[in-house]
Amino acid sequence: QVQLQESGPGLVKPSETLSLTCAVSGYSISSGYYWGWIRQPPGKGLEWIGSIYHSGSTYYNPSLKSRVTISVDTSKNQFSLKLSSVTAADTAVYYCARHVSRRQFDYWGQGTLVTVSS
Amino acid sequence: EIVLTQSPGTLSLSPGERATLSCRASQSVSSSYLAWYQQKPGQAPRLLIYGASSRATGIPDRFSGSGSGTDFTLTISRLEPEDFAVYYCQQYGSSLMYTFGQGTKLEIK
Numbered sequence: 137q138v139q140l141q142e143s144g145p146g147l148v149k150p151s152e153t154l155s156l157t158c159a160v161s162g163y164s165i166s167s168g169y170y171w172g173w174i175r176q177p178p179g180k181g182l183e184w185i186g187s188i189y190h191s192g193s194t195y196y197n198p199s200l201k202s203r204v205t206i207s208v209d210t211s212k213n214q215f216s217l218k219l220s221s222v223t224a225a226d227t228a229v230y231y232c233a234r235h236v237s238r239r240q241f242d243y244w245g246q247g248t249l250v251t252v253s254s
Numbered sequence: 255e256i257v258l259t260q261s262p263g264t265l266s267l268s269p270g271e272r273a274t275l276s277c278r279a280s281q282s283v284s285s286s287y288l289a290w291y292q293q294k295p296g297q298a299p300r301l302l303i304y305g306a307s308s309r310a311t312g313i314p315d316r317f318s319g320s321g322s323g324t325d326f327t328l329t330i331s332r333l334e335p336e337d338f339a340v341y342y343c344q345q346y347g348s349s350l351m352y353t354f355g356q357g358t359k360l361e362i363k
Binding site: 172181182183184187195197198231233238239240241242244245246247 | 255286287289291297298299300301304305310342344346349350351352353354355356357
């Protein structure tokens with residue numbers, strides 16, 4: 137069974153870089169699919185951040201593109217998110233998920249809350 | 255960017271009743287690219303419907319999806335207590351990005 141698990145600091149200072157990792161088990165990232173990040177501010181809706189293929193090709197939400205980097209480490213079967221110059225508006229639960237290109241997100245991590253505060 | 259508008263914002267129904275949730279797109283969306291999710295408090299979203307009308311693995315047949323173009327519907331034929339949650343539609347668009355609707359909260363009346 138495919139499982140995803142986010143990890144990283146729960147508290148980040150304003151202007152710093154948010155870094156999260158998603159460890160995948162039960163499926164090899166190298167076998168295919170896209171791997172994405174989605175966030176949800178407290179009490180609000182879902183926002184797609186960006187996605188990566190196992191080859192390393194990426195595509196990002198244009199509204200976040202200038203601050204986002206997503207990378208993949210197939211040897212560790214994990215992928216990562218970096219979001220720079222964070223502000224309080226970046227406070228959210230961050231989810232990692234698997235998806236078919238141009239299609240649905242079928243497996244999700246449990247999510248991790250990241251708070252931006254000094 | 256395609257904007258998805260869900261209605262109603264909140265739907266109050268009783269167990270056993272039928273629920274009809276709407277998702278309207280600002281531009282035409284390929285049915286292949288339209289999905290629905292259920293989210294309960296403190297949990298990640300769960301995929302219910304993909305390709306506008308196909309149920310995901312393990313999803314009960316009381317859940318069904320329909321629609322095309324700019325208007326899509328999620329129907330729950332007979333509400334069970336565990337169905338009360340927030341529902342989101344999601345699409346992939348020509349601008350190479352994924353967007354979600356703002357959600358419909360289905361609450362017990």
